[in-house]
Structures are given as C-alpha cells and as structure tokens.
Amino acid sequence: xxxxxxxxxxxELRSWFNNYVQKFYKxxxxxxxxxxxxKREHTERVVRExxxxxxxxxxxxxxxNLAEVIALFHDIxxxxxxxxxxxxxxxxxxxxxxxxxxxxxEYDILGALENNTHKLILCAIxxxxxxxxxxxxxxxxxxxxxxIRDADKLDIWRVVLGYYNRKNNERNxxxxxxxxxxxxxxxxxxxxxxxxxxxxxxxxxxINDFKLLQAGxxxxxxxxxxxxxxxxRGYLEALRKNLPDTxxxxxxxxxxxxxIKEREGN
Numbered sequence: 215x216x217x218x219x220x221x222x223x224x225x226e227l228r229s230w231f232n233n234y235v236q237k238f239y240k241x242x243x244x245x246x247x248x249x250x251x252x253k254r255e256h257t258e259r260v261v262r263e264x265x266x267x268x269x270x271x272x273x274x275x276x277x278x279n280l281a282e283v284i285a286l287f288h289d290i291x292x293x294x295x296x297x298x299x300x301x302x303x304x305x306x307x308x309x310x311x312x313x314x315x316x317x318x319x320e321y322d323i324l325g326a327l328e329n330n331t332h333k334l335i336l337c338a339i340x341x342x343x344x345x346x347x348x349x350x351x352x353x354x355x356x357x358x359x360x361x362i363r364d365a366d367k368l369d370i371w372r373v374v375l376g377y378y379n380r381k382n383n384e385r386n387x388x389x390x391x392x393x394x395x396x397x398x399x400x401x402x403x404x405x406x407x408x409x410x411x412x413x414x415x416x417x418x419x420x421i422n423d424f425k426l427l428q429a430g431x432x433x434x435x436x437x438x439x440x441x442x443x444x445x446x447r448g449y450l451e452a453l454r455k456n457l458p459d460t461x462x463x464x465x466x467x468x469x470x471x472x473x474i475k476e477r478e479g480n
Contacts, residue, residue: 219279219331224286230323231257231286238293249302249388253292256369261285264365270439271361280331284338284362290314296388303391304343305415311343338362345414360436367431368440371449374428378456396420399462406430407466410473422457429453432470441477450474 235254240246264285268278291314292302299307315336318324324332334355341347341359343366351359377389402417403426412434413427429450435441444450450470457463 219276219283219327221279223327224279224282227283227286227323230321231290234290234321235293238297246296246300248386249296250293252373252388253289253296253302256373257286257289259369259372260288260362260365263368264361267361267365267437267439271437280334281358281361284335284342284358285365287314287318287335288339288342288362288366290317290339300388301392302388306392309343311340314339334358342366345412363434364436364440367435368443371428371431371444371447371453374425375449375452375456378425379452390421391418391424393418393421393424397422397458399423399426399460403427404462404466408469410469425453425457426463426466429467429470432473445474 235250238250240250261282264281265278268281273281289310291310291312294317295304295307295310295313296302301307302310304310318336318339324335327335337351337355338358338361341351341355342362347356347359374389377386396419398420399422400417400419403413403423406413406417407426407430410433411430413423413430415427418424418427432444432450435444450467454463454467
C-alpha cells in the first residue's frame with residue numbers, strides 16, 4: 215500500500231473493510247444479520263456525510279481522504295462487539311472505539327501509512343464517542359475528531375428517527391440499548407438539558423432518557439454546515455414528536471429552540 219493517503223489507498227481500505235464485515239454475516243440468523251447490516255449501512259452513510267461536510271468546509275484532497283478513512287473505520291469495533299456481546303451498549307460490553315482501535319492494530323491495516331496520518335486516524339476514532347474532547351490534544355486531532363462526531367450524529371439521528379417512526383411495533387433492543395420503555399425522565403437528564411449540557415449515558419434509565427440524550431447532541435455540534443443540516447432535516451422537531459407532552463419536556467425543548475435561534479443569529 216502507498217503510504218500517501220490518496221484515492222487509491224482509500225479504495226484499498228474500503229475493500230478491506232467490506233471483506234472484514236463479510237466475516238460477520240450470518241444469513242441463517244436474521245436478527246444478528248440485521249444488526250450487522252445496520253452498522254455497515256451506518257458506516258457507508260457516515261462516509262457520505264463526512265465527505266459532504268468536508269466539501270462544505272473546503273478541505274483539500276488529503277484532508278478529504280483522511281476524513282473518509284476515519285469515517286470508514288470509526289465504528290469498526292461494533293462488529294466484534296456485537297459478535298461477542300450481542301449488544302451495542304458500551305456500558306454492557308466495552309468501549310467500541312477502543313475495541314475498534316485494537317482491531318485495526320491487530321490487522322495492521324494502517325501500518326503502511328505515514329506515521330502522522332496513522333496517528334490522526336486512531337486519535338479521531340478514539341474520541342468519536344467520548345462525552346467530551348480532551349483539552350490536551352493537537353488541534354489537528356481535535357479537528358478530525360469534531361468532524362467525525364458531527365457526521366456520526368447526523369446519521370444516528372436519521373437511524374433512530376426512522377426506528378421511532380416505524381409503522382410496526384417490533385422492537386430492536388440493540389438500537390434501544392436494552393432500555394425499558396417506562397414513563398418519565400431522569401432528574402439528571404432534565405438538569406443537564408436545561409443547563410444546555412449533553413447527557414451522560416450513565417444517567418440514561420429508559421427510552422425517554424435515550425431520546426432526550428439524542429436531542430441534547432444539539433449542544434455538541436461543531437460546524438455550521440452540520441447545524442444547518444439538523445435544522446433543515448427537522449431532527450429535533452421529529453424527536454420532540456416522539457416524546458410525551460410533559461412540562462419538563464416542553465421546558466427542555468423551549469430551551470433548545472432558544473439555543474437554535476441564538477446559533478442562527480451568529
């Protein structure tokens with residue numbers, strides 16, 4: 215493999231990704247296969263999202279190629295995670311980002327790349343699912359970490375809303391992270407969102423909390439094109455329709471609406 219991250223290298227890495235994922239296919243187990251397909255298709259869409267964002271941010275060819283590879287591998291750990299634990303819950307299994315880094319190191323798929331490029335890819339993957347980005351890290355690493363976090367959120371919103379708005383009542387506990395569908399919301403979730411903070415996964419106790427955690431991602435958007443996509447696609451409005459009309463939830467979304475207007479005014 216060429217150690218320069220050009221279009222040819224990206225295609226080689228994409229081919230490796232496809233071959234790797236095929237190892238997890240279980241056509242005789244439809245539920246298992248459905249969730250492997252879910253993550254494969256998610257990856258493909260996140261790649262498209264990050265390229266679109268990168269073009270809007272006017273990144274050069276190297277930066278676009280690097281961003282594409284980060285998106286391609288950001289969830290590579292999900293496949294092994296589901297095989298081992300039959301869950302996508304990091305709390306109930308292990309951190310899928312760190313598992314993915316171990317997979318990439320085991321196969322040494324990035325070993326031929328330039329050292330700085332190799333490190334940037336692993337850095338962005340490591341931080342893509344963290345509640346917060348670290349203070350002590352290079353600006354380049356933080357830029358690509360923010361980029362993959364934005365692209366990832368855009369597609370996760372699309373996936374979960376498609377699921378919440380499904381016409382049948384079949385549940386996928388992998389998407390729901392095995393959470394109970396009980397009434398109410400957690401106090402910690404409410405407190406975080408009225409203070410314009412993201413929700414910690416450890417405070418999520420039911421599906422309502424999970425939906426509010428996803429709505430709260432609005433406070434962790436990094437780039438203007440991402441923010442514009444959220445508004446144009448109506449993600450927050452759609453999440454609001456899938457939550458009960460309680461005073462607490464009305465208050466939470468009123469604060470979010472004000473935040474959106476403030477962002478639009480900047």
